[in-house]
Amino acid sequence: MDLIAEAAAVRENAHAPYSNFKVGAAIRTSAGTVYVGCNVENVAYPEGTCAEAGAIAAMVAAGEREIAEVAVIAGSPDPVPPCGGCRQKLAEFGARDIPVTLATTAGQKRVTTVGELLPGAFSAHHMD
Template sequence: MTADDDALFQAAHRARANAHAPYSGFPVGAALRSASGEIFAGCNVENAAYPEGCCAETGAIAAMVAAGQRSIAAVLVLADSPDPVTPCGGCRQRLAEFAGPSLSVFLAGPEGVRECTTLGALLPGAFARTHLARG
């Protein structure tokens, strides 16, 4: 793991500590590095009206976009589970909006990175702006 990857892990770890997960008891943190090298983090935020919560990756993407950036270079998802936790289907599609199939996706537990994959492996055939009709 490089120093850049460790910075992603630390940012996700700090964000996970602030997760609002009173219903599932499953806090998740995510951090992404934009193309500029800046790191943005997010945590899951649950809501009593379950579909109204948001994933950690969504929060990190929103922070990046709010800062005026539009390109993701790497992402790390941190959760405490026996198996590595991947982004959900919706978050995979959100990541695909700002990155290509070669995006590195690090899957981590509290002890560190457990696995590295790519967005293309997690979301083959992603729906993209190129699929939209041009008026």
């Protein structure tokens, strides 16, 4: 299953009436299951949900906890990385070396990793 295609398809369901900036995300778990999410804006701006957070929430709701691969797509001139909060969320469920493919609707792609997106991530071992 092509994660970019899955992210592009769910992007169409985004609720973005304020920014008109639709984002789609797809994550594959270590079990091979794919979960998708899209951004959901709210008129009270801080109450919106990012696409990555939606996909992670669907994964957790289904009982899975380990991300193996991520794809994010937006209609932007350059591939858009996850926001800081979503980088931390990805680090919660994915190892530093998991691939994260960032894409545009025009076909540009950039592959990075969770560790490159969030060096020095706060983790559970900091709480020991």
